[in-house]
Every structure is written in structure tokens, then in C-alpha cells.
Amino acid sequence: MDVGLNSNLKWQAVANSTLTKKRSTAYGSTVALKSAMAVTGAVLVLYLIAHMYGNLKVFSGQEAFDGYAHGLRELGYPLLPEEGFLWVFRLVLLASVLIHIYSAAVLTIRARKARTQRYVVTKRVQRTYSSYTMRWGGVLIALFVVFHILHLTVNAIAPGGASDSPYERLVNGFQPEFWYVTLFYVAAVIAVGFHLRHGIWSGMATLGLNKASRQGKINAAAVGIALIVTVGFLLPPLAVTFGLVG
Amino acid sequence: MSENDLYIEGAPIRDEKAPEGPINERWDKRRFSAKLVNPANRRKLSVIIVGTGLAGAAAAATMGEAGYNVTSFCYQDSPRRAHSIAAQGGINAAKNYRNDGDSIHRLFYDTVKGGDFRSRESNVYRLAQTSVEIIDQCVAQGVPFAREYGGLLDNRSFGGVQVSRTFYARGQTGQQLLIGAYQALERQIAAGSVQMNTRHEMLELIISEGKARGVIVRDMLTGEIETHFADAVVLATGGYGNVFFLSTNAMGSNVTATWRAHRKGAHFANPCYTQIHPTCIPVSGDYQSKLTLMSESLRNDGRIWVPKEHGDKRDPREIPEDERDYYLERKYPAFGNLVPRDIASRAAKNVCDEGRGVGSSGLGVYLDFADAIGRMGRDAVEAKYGNLFDMYQRITGENPYEVPMRIYPAVHYTMGGLWVDYDLQSSIPGLFVTGEANFSDHGANRLGASALMQGLADGYFVLPNTINDYLASGPFEKIDESHPDAQAAKEEVTSRIDKLLSIQGSRTVDSFHKELGHIMWEYCGMERTEEGLRKAIELIRDLRNEFWRDVKVLGTNDELNQALEKAGRVVDFLELGELMCIDALHRRESCGGHFRAESQTEDGEALRHDDEFAYVAAWEFGGDDSKPVLHKENLEYEYVEMKQRSYK
């Protein structure tokens, strides 16, 4: 009995070393990378919800909006230096975005490599439009984020004139004559919505939350959050463009 | 020695390895008397195992684990696809978990009686003993048998026995057992103790100095003809039902490995014993490639009938009750629709021969659930048989909840196979045969849920214990490819392939195979007569000549060439078919799956002649132009009294 067990363990060790030569660790596996995407994605979704909440303050007037924006800079002061919390927050966000993009890039390359010869005819049985657009949608969103920071955060791009007031930057940027800015913004937000619809579902599945009995709820949550975020982000700029704010 | 126009009768043989003494001690005795191999010496000994079904995969995994050097072959692209996977019903074991009076002795008794007293008592008793260990082994491997709410294993009664001893995994028991054996095998492959060769087909056996020493195989992807050597060779290559072309076997199932061994000297035992299963989906056209079995459990609630009138083509639902003939209920009031497989099959054939068969071909009978639906309700019928009804509907396009199913018998299992002794060693030293490929345990008829039991018993428990006795005298003198015996075997293979590719005639391989199937089904199927069998032998000889003159095989040997693979198999079926007919002709009695029209009771039931035919017919190959030689192994019954079966 003892002999059997020992030789058994030995064989298992042999099995491992012969079968997994290139990657000896599962930390870089596709599943681990997906998990990294899911965790960082969750951080970004939570951030988006907070961001959306802030944006909606625009309907309470300039004072409330600018006060809120200023308040973010003061958060944690005087325990932390001024803007200290904000920078920690920005670093976490930046790290999340970079990990998210890095993992996505690696997985995309692996997926391309996994099928070099394409089908002559393909038919989608299950895929949703949102899952279909994850990769290109993600690239679009990344480009938009760069524009968005230059536009409303740094204010380096200022179509309607620069300002120290976040409220004014917003109002100036989405004036009817800059309809194309609004349009780009709308398109990007809709892309975010699609990205979230599949991303939230996929992230939950990756983190192991998908059970057959729960699938309906997870899908409903993904659609719900995606819809709320989309509408929440669309309201302020559209309100400006259509003259309801400002 | 006597001779007639078809065969020569040679000297009788006997099983030298079976121990004497009380039947329940024989297996212990043999395990004790068999020589052992020191664990340190095992890695110096090599074993070739051909086939990866239950018997082959279980043996390879067990022998590899024990430390032998195992080389395994299968023709499929993965060992997991062997045809054991298709077994539906279940696996018997004398666990007596139901406390319903079952025991090893009862399973032994049922199997000997079910085999119509044409199997060996010693072998069957060992099978019943081992059955208990098989279930433990499979559960430990993670085979998900059906369970009850208390978490314990469920059992059902199967195949007309009175105890519940069948373990099952929905309708996919074979699949789950095979996956268990396959996983154990893959574990040994990873460990390096088994070298696996998929898509390799064995085409010849190498015998040197009277011992089986290796095989010639064809790499089916490249066409390379490879030579492999070992100290012993195990054939676990399944049955030969595909000699009928249409059967429930997989398309690739074939007799080549065992037939090639037979041609090299291994006796082929009882080739005429074929089991024909009554509940298959009927043939729908000439293009038909295989027949699909539906579980026998359907006969528990379905009623079998045909119209009373010949050629009644009305919609079955419009045929009134008094114009229907529920022929099984009429002829066998005690058992009704639940009579054994062979009886149900033959009864269906008889009504169809009378011209009362249904369906476009006239080869079918109704299996009607209208009464069951009326009695139990549609939902209950669906819960019990839903998956089978779905399968039927997928294949036929008819809805069995609305229209009665049509069924017809089909070849399902072959009890015959290479002759082996108690150690599972054939008449060639060093050549062992396990599972359906050997003839050993089922006699003239196999009971339901016993095939899986035998395959696993042979693979996990019997062979690994008995083969030691032979291997203990090894390792044998090394031989290599340059050895004349190896070269001769290889030459046989290459010249056969060259010939097949050079004929370039006008008929496809399948057309020959189908024609052979028709002959076998017509004359060597459910009912056999002297006249028919003689005719069949002539037809098969003519067909074989035509094959070698006119077959058309395209492509080359140096590639994946499925037509060439098939051609090689049909060559061997064409020879086997003749031996089956000769065996059926010489056995002038009816027993189990073999029914001779000349030997029946007044009521048309099978009539055995124990005084003349209580023996195993082991055939020795006589040469291409000579007659086969019959060796009889006498069967004796000490523990079960020989009786005529009755199901009235």
C-alpha cells in the first residue's frame, strides 16, 4: 500500500514536469489574466458610478457642481496633503486601466493565435452585440478617455473657451455649435454602455459568481447598471446642448 | 479425426488453467498458483495492448500502474472514443445492496442459464465474484452512478432478472465507465508508464518461436507500417458484429486484429453466436450506415403489435383494437412483451416474414405507448422515457407520443471470439484476449448489463493477475525489425495494401460490405437453416473472389486513407463470414442467439441438444485453400442443472 502511494506521487510529479514546461505557473494563465480584468473592471465600474453621481450635480447649479469638484480635491485634508487623496485615487485608476488594457491585449493576441485560419462562413448562435464589440469598443473608449481628460480635466482642449470652473468647462464644451463634441461624447458613452453590459456579466462569471440559477439576475444587473450609467452620463451634456442647463 | 465437405474435426482441447475444487475457491487458487513478477522486474517486461475500450483501457491503466512497460493502440483519434462508450443500460454486480436475495451464486446462476448452458462455470463464477470489486473501483475513480436521495447508489432490475443488481448512470453507463478507465489510462500515459498510439490500426500479429511477440500496425495518418515488439500481446479489440454491415456497432468496429491472430494460429470459438437486439430503430433506406439501439426498458411499458391483416397499410392509429395482433402477449402470456432478447427478436422476424411488418420496408413492428400514456399520463411517460422518445424523433422525424414507434431487431453483440483459457490466454502462448474479443463468459447468449461487467472484470482484475504467470518467464530474447518473423509479418501487410490499391476495379468497398451484410443477415441472422447456410457460403466465396478482382480503392497508402482502412477490414469480414456460416451449419441445435430452424420445439422455441453439442467449438485456421479444423472443448456443469428455457 505504501509503495503504491509513493510511486503514485512520484508519477504525478513526472506528469507535471513533462506536461507544463513553458509556463510553470498559473498566475499568467488566461484565467488569471481574466480575473485581473474582472477585478480592475470592477474598480472602474465603481468609479464610473461615482463619477456619474458627481456629473448629475450639474442639475443643482454651478455652485453645487463646482463645490463638489473642489471638495474632491480637499478629500482627506488635512490628514493628507491637498489633492493627496485625489492622486492616490488617480494612481489606483491608472493602474487599473493599465492592467485592464494589458490583460486585454495579451488575451486578444492569444485568441488571434488560437485561430489563425478563419471560417469561410460564421454564424453567431449566442453572442450579444455587446460581447461582439468588446475589443474595438474598448479601444474606442480608451481613445475617448484621453480626449476627455484633455477636454474637461486638463482643459487643454477647450472648444468653447477655457475656465477654472468645472461647471463652465462643461457648459462651454457642449454648446449647440459644438454638436460634434456632443456627438462624439454620446457615441463614446454608448460604447461604454455596451462595454459594461458584457463586461459586468463576464467579470462576474470570471470571478466565479455565475450559477445557472443566478444567470438571469446577473444578466439583469449587467443590463441595469449599463443602462443607468449610460443615461446618467448622457443627461448632463445633452442638457447643455439642448439649453436646459447653462 | 473426421472430415466432411466444409471442415475437419481435430483433437478435442481443454482449459488447462482452470483449477479444480469448490467453485468459489478456484479464483483464489489460481491467483495463488500463478507465478508473480517482482515489482523491480516489471519495468523490464513489455506488454502491447490493442484497443482502448473497457477491457483494453482498464488493462493498460492497471498494468501500467503495476509497473510494466505498456504500449497501447487504438484506431480512433482518442482512446476515449472506443465503442464501449455507447452501452446504455448498466452494469451488473452482486452487491445485494437491495437485500433482495442476490448473491454471487445467483449472478453466476443467472449468467450460466442466460447463456443457455454454453459457457464455462469456472469463468462465470469468477466474473460474478469480480463484479463486486468493479463497482468499488469505478466509484473511487469518480464514475457518477445514479444515486438516491440518501446519497447511496441506485439499482434497477434489468433484462428480465428478478433482483435489482444493475448499477447505471442514466442511459450512458458505458460512457461513464469508459471515461473512468480512460482517465486512469491518461494518468498512466502522463506518468510515462503507458505509451499511447492513437490512430494506429493493428494489421498483423508477429509470432516468433511459437510465442506472440509483437504487432504490425499502420499509422493511419501517414500510412507508415510500424513494427512493435513486446513480451506479451493483449487483444482487447471488441466484437465483430459489423460483419453484418448494419449493426449497433460503431462504423470502425472490426475483426481485423482477432482475425489476423486467428490466421496465425489462435482458435476462434463459437463465431456463430450473435446477439440480436429486438428494440432498434428500423432501416429507412439503402444509404443506412448503422442501426441505433433504444433501451430495452421501453418494453416495460410499450406494447408490441402488428396488424392482423397482411399488407395493412393504414395509419396505425386507425387500425381498431380487434384488428391488431399483440403477438408476444398472445404467444407468451406469462412474460408478454418482456420475453428475452432472442425470443422477442425472432418473433418480430416471423411476423414480418408473414408479410405483416409495418413501415415502408415492411421490416418493422409497432411499439405502442398509447395505453401507457392513457394509464400513466403523458408526463409520467415523458419522465421515464423522454430521452429515448427524443432520440427516436430526431432519427425518424416521427413523434412517438402521437404515432406508435416502429422497431426492428439488429445485431448488437457477438458472444463468440478468440478462444482463451482461464488465464485469458489464447491458443498462441503470449497472446491474451479480453472483453468482447474473447469468447469466454456469455455462452450462447449474453444477459443485459453483463458486457460492461465482463470487459472491466477482464481488464482491471483478471488479466493483470493471470498474465504475470506468463510474464514471469520473461523477458524473452530480444528481437528486432530485421528478424525474419517480423519481416515476414510486415511483408504480408505491405503486399496486402499494395494489392488493394492496385486492383482499381469498378465497385466501392462499401458496396461489397453491404452485400456481405445482406448475405449474413439473410442466411446467418436470426434464423438459420442448413440450406440457407450452404447457400451463404457459396455466395460469400463468390463475393470474396469478386472483391479481389473488382474493388476500387483510390488514393495512396502514404496518407489518411479511409477507403483503404475500410477495405482492409472488409477483407477480413469476408473470411470471417464464411467461418460463421460453417460454425452455424455444424451446430445442428438451437441455443441462445443461434437458432436453427431444424431444431425447435412444437411451439417453435429453441431446442438444445446437450448430448451432442454441450461444447465450445474452437476453430483452427486451416490455410487459405484448406478447411478449418474444429476442436471441441467439452462443457461440464457441476453447479447448475441443465434445463430447457421456458418463457410461456
Added chain:
Amino acid sequence: MNITLRVWRQKGRDDEGRMVTYKLTDVSADMSFLEMLDVLNEKLTLEGEEPVAFDHDCREGICGACGVVIDGEAHGPERTTTCQLHMRSFNDGDTITVEPWRASAFPVVKDLVVDRGAFDRIIQAGGYISAPTGTAPDAHANPIPKPDADRAFDAATCIGCGACVAACPNASSMLFTAAKVTHLGMLPQGQPERAARVVQMVNQQDEEDFGGCTNIGECAAVCPKGIPLDTISQLNTDLLGSLSKGVG
């Protein structure tokens, strides 16, 4: 019925491969898809053209040998194996496109035949319970709650056909691997090796160049045995559990 077939022909692994069109007349609606290919092959042979190579064996939907992509769907329009698909699912005059599974891990061997050895190697990496013959305790020593046994069974019905990989936009083998991880992971016998099993199997599937899972669900949608999609979630949980325990 009459149909037009566009079939992928490829002489060998290194050959380019191309679509070839064949016309078939008098196809019966009761034929299985593979029987239709048999008829095509008989016709091609008599015309002197090499028959189309395709994998198949049991033809009753359980061995997992067959499988082609028909009009862009793995195993065709019905949720079953190719051998159980019948021509009544098509219409007279249809043009039907037949391609092999396409994935780098499943190289085409010839025509519609691919090499699925990668699946065997994933099983070798850990898809088993170590239970040497003869060491097993009595089968009733370990009662298993029925829901667990049923879930193990649902996952264990995988036939290893590879349709999941063929249908996945990333050519991922996650459903196959997850089915085995779930089957063995639901059973008490499978617990001792559970943490190592998932790590080894996941490493092996990456090694074989399968893509990653993006939880789209094409795999489960085409699976002829209905392996549940949530087995993938179970694999993920198991893997993260293993990694957090340092089994990597």
C-alpha cells in the same frame, strides 16, 4: 431533395485547402448528415475522385468523433452531434457549407479531419482521480448528496467532440476543461487532488494554444450534451482558490 455542398478539401496538414462545390441529387430527408456524406463519397469514388475524409465512429451521438462546422455552426443547425443531424433540417435546393473545426490547437489533418490530441493532454495534466486498481473502499463507504451527484453527472456527459472550441470566437477550450474540473470537483473522491487539478489543466490548455474565455457562451449554446456554462465559473472559483492557497 437536391442540394449543393461546399466542402473544405485539404490534402494534408501543410496544404493550403480550398472550398470545392459538389451537387447531390435524390438526397433523402431521412438520411443523417454523415450518411449524406457517405453517398457523396460513393459517388466521388466511382467518378475517380478521392472521397472526402471526415471523422466519425459510433453514429449515435456518444463517441464524440464526428463534428464539422455546417453553415457556420458547429454540428449544424440542431443542438446535437453531426451524426444525429438529419437532412430534414435542410431544404431542397439549399447550398450547405461544410468546414472542419478551426483552431490552432486542432490542426487539420485532411479535409474535415482535425487532430484533437490536445484534449487528451489536458486530461493527462490532471483530469482524473488517482485510484489504483484494487485500492478502492466499498462503493457505499461515501454517500454523495444527490444534487452533487447530479451536477457531477451533468458535467461528466461531455463527449470531447470539440464543438465548444470550434464555436468559440477565441477558440477556447474552457468549457471542456471546466466540465472535467466540475465533474471531479463535485465528488468527495475528487477533493484530494482538486486544488492541483485545476491549475495543471488550465496550464495545459494554455500550453496547447487555446484562446481565453470571454464568457460569451457560444460554447454552451452549441454543446450537443448541454454542458452548463456555469461550469466555467466553477473552474474560475477553483483556480482562484488554488492560487490564493499558493498552489500555482
